[in-house]
Amino acid sequence: MIPPPTTRWAVPARMASLLMLPLLSVHASVEDPKLLPTPPMGFNNWARFECDLNETLFTDTAQSMVSRGLLAAGYNRLNLDDCWMTHERAADGALQWNATLFPHGIPWLADFAHKHGFHLGIYEDSGNATCGGYPGSYGYEQKDAETFSSWGIDYLKLDGCNVYPEKGRSMAEEYKLRYGQWHQILSAMEDPLIFSESAPAYFSENKTEWASVMDWIPYYGELARHSDDVLVYVGEGSAWDSIMVNYHYQTLLVRYQQPGYYNDPDFLIPDHPGLTDAEKRSHFALWASFGAPLIISAYIPDLSDEEIQFLSNKDLIAIDQDPLAQQAALVSRDGTFDVLTRSLANGDRLLTVLNTGSSSAKTSISLARLGLQSKCQYKARDLWTGKTSTIHDSVDVSLDSHATAVYRITPGRGCTSVTPTGMVLNTVSGHCLTASSSGAVFDACNAADTQVWSVSGSGTKVTVSPLSNPAKCLAAKGSSVELVDCKRGDGTVWSHAITGHLQNANGDCLTESGGQGSLAGCELLQSGQILSLPSGVHVVEGSGRSR
Ligand SMILES: *[C@@H]1O[C@H](CO)[C@@H](O)[C@H](O)[C@H]1NC(C)=O
Numbered sequence: 378m379i380p381p382p383t384t385r386w387a388v389p390a391r392m393a394s395l396l397m398l399p400l401l402s403v404h405a406s407v408e409d410p411k412l413l414p415t416p417p418m419g420f421n422n423w424a425r426f427e428c429d430l431n432e433t434l435f436t437d438t439a440q441s442m443v444s445r446g447l448l449a450a451g452y453n454r455l456n457l458d459d460c461w462m463t464h465e466r467a468a469d470g471a472l473q474w475n476a477t478l479f480p481h482g483i484p485w486l487a488d489f490a491h492k493h494g495f496h497l498g499i500y501e502d503s504g505n506a507t508c509g510g511y512p513g514s515y516g517y518e519q520k521d522a523e524t525f526s527s528w529g530i531d532y533l534k535l536d537g538c539n540v541y542p543e544k545g546r547s548m549a550e551e552y553k554l555r556y557g558q559w560h561q562i563l564s565a566m567e568d569p570l571i572f573s574e575s576a577p578a579y580f581s582e583n584k585t586e587w588a589s590v591m592d593w594i595p596y597y598g599e600l601a602r603h604s605d606d607v608l609v610y611v612g613e614g615s616a617w618d619s620i621m622v623n624y625h626y627q628t629l630l631v632r633y634q635q636p637g638y639y640n641d642p643d644f645l646i647p648d649h650p651g652l653t654d655a656e657k658r659s660h661f662a663l664w665a666s667f668g669a670p671l672i673i674s675a676y677i678p679d680l681s682d683e684e685i686q687f688l689s690n691k692d693l694i695a696i697d698q699d700p701l702a703q704q705a706a707l708v709s710r711d712g713t714f715d716v717l718t719r720s721l722a723n724g725d726r727l728l729t730v731l732n733t734g735s736s737s738a739k740t741s742i743s744l745a746r747l748g749l750q751s752k753c754q755y756k757a758r759d760l761w762t763g764k765t766s767t768i769h770d771s772v773d774v775s776l777d778s779h780a781t782a783v784y785r786i787t788p789g790r791g792c793t794s795v796t797p798t799g800m801v802l803n804t805v806s807g808h809c810l811t812a813s814s815s816g817a818v819f820d821a822c823n824a825a826d827t828q829v830w831s832v833s834g835s836g837t838k839v840t841v842s843p844l845s846n847p848a849k850c851l852a853a854k855g856s857s858v859e860l861v862d863c864k865r866g867d868g869t870v871w872s873h874a875i876t877g878h879l880q881n882a883n884g885d886c887l888t889e890s891g892g893q894g895s896l897a898g899c900e901l902l903q904s905g906q907i908l909s910l911p912s913g914v915h916v917v918e919g920s921g922r923s924r
């Protein structure tokens with residue numbers, strides 16, 4: 378468990394105020410979603426060009442985004458990544474752009490962007506140096522924030538290379554202090570920069586520690602890069618596998634996302650030579666289903682008309698930009714199909730199906746699995762074809778390898794109730810909560826009805842019921858769990874916290890222990906207790922949270 382900040386460490390004066398003051402001066406993130414009410418869309422050079430960026434690339438890209446309709450479709454950010462600066466700061470400590478790469482200067486580029494209807498974003502690092510070896514912001518945070526703002530920049534991606542913990546702090550504590558300090562600086566600005574935090578990406582190898590870092594991320598910034606970088610254009614290996622790695626990490630973070638904060642699974646790479654057409658379209662459809670940032674890293678003037686067309690799909694962009702900002706969560710996973718769902722602001726329901734397998738396959742998804750009412754009529758609109766069909770009890774889907782289907786499901790009269798429904802996943806072990814004769818176990822995910830759970834109620838009063846036995850509810854029974862008649866009430870009341878805890882009204886947490894679903898005292902950094910629930914389950918702060 379991370380100890381709360383105290384002044385017992387020897388800290389530089391610069392950081393002392395941060396350690397003593399609670400972080401209350403908040404003007405951004407989930408506590409005030411106005412700064413970024415929906416996920417950002419735009420362009421970044423990194424995955425396509427890495428350090429080979431310059432003014433012409435940005436001006437040509439901007440002009441192409443205007444003429445090809447991407448700006449009009451919502452892609453209104455131009456973001457510089459690493460390597461834009463010189464190796465030395467100016468005499469007054471300010472960062473300087475490389476004048477060979479940016480002959481008119483970054484303020485000119487910001488002005489150019491604004492005149493064409495874009496925002497300009499920039500990249501820095503919270504450590505001693507950027508990942509590319511340019512000056513880091515450590516010790517210059519206030520100065521750099523002021524510099525960026527004076528240049529006309531309104532978005533900062535802050536990386537986490539070359540961070541060395543001060544004596545007496547763990548790595549996780551060091552990142553928390555630095556990103557917290559940036560949050561304070563940015564929040565105090567008259568026009569706060571949008572803050573993209575790369576901190577979690579430095580912890581993703583240990584999913585327990587990663588979750589503890591994620592716990593403060595939505596309170597400090599508007600979006601976060603949470604895992605590996607997507608494969609760069611010239612990178613070796615499978616671009617699809619790299620997209621799937623980020624996709625899988627993203628599925629573990631459902632509970633953190635809400636208006637004002639977005640999980641960022643990295644750039645769209647529609648001109649990557651290693652991707653099939655189906656994979657490029659899936660990448661876009663999955664990211665839109667997540668309500669993720671849609672930042673294209675490609676050479677936009679050379680994208681094909683088909684690529685521009687799918688990237689401009691109005692229906693999918695509307696899903697991405699839906700003001701409810703729910704992230705689609707897994708309903709089921711069976712080794713071939715991943716099925717995801719979430720709710721939309723107008724009461725519609727999203728159904729997204731990915732064929733992860735290597736050949737074409739068919740499946741059928743029942744209304745019950747989507748948390749919808751049986752005996753009701755719904756309309757399902759296929760967001761790729763625009764075709765609408767009427768559904769009575771299930772949606773039939775037929776998909777090529779690595780293809781993704783997306784449906785927007787609209788309820789008929791009197792069918793508006795939705796129950797958050799889907800997998801209860803241990804995000805550390807990857808095991809699914811599975812209803813059993815004794816109660817519940819944690820098992821490999823197999824998409825059976827015993828692994829699809831309906832979560833009713835809200836706040837500190839939710840009940841959890843398996844589709845295989847909808848009249849039964851998960852309940853505490855000493856140090857184990859059982860399934861009892863929901864009407865019995867006793868022990869069936871739970872709450873889901875941002876820490877991942879599913880806490881019973883008796884105070885204990887559902888815990889994966891030796892494959893069993895058991896109950897134990899709630900602890901942070903307890904790998905058996907970090908659970909992901911269906912999208913739309915109300916998340917409470919949780920007593921153990923280490924903000
Ligand atoms: C700018 O960068 C692009 C992409 O790396 C490159 O193709 C182009 O030659 C560069 N232009 C200049 C003027 O350096």
Ligand SMILES: *[C@@H]1O[C@H](CO)[C@@H](O)[C@H](O)[C@H]1NC(C)=O
Pocket residue numbers: 462463464475476477478
């Ligand atoms: C600017 O970038 C060019 C091209 O990468 C490089 O050769 C040059 O050394 C850089 N200039 C400075 C001052 O860093």
Ligand SMILES: *[C@@H]1O[C@H](CO)[C@@H](O)[C@H](O)[C@H]1NC(C)=O
Pocket residue numbers: 505515516541
């Ligand atoms: C990082 O920067 C700090 C502050 O300038 C300095 O004290 C420290 O020695 C540097 N650490 C490394 C490993 O370069």
Ligand SMILES: *[C@@H]1O[C@H](CO)[C@@H](O)[C@H](O)[C@H]1NC(C)=O
Pocket residue numbers: 583584585586902
């Ligand atoms: C992950 O990190 C936690 C907390 O720092 C630690 O207790 C645990 O041993 C680590 N797990 C692995 C597999 O390294």
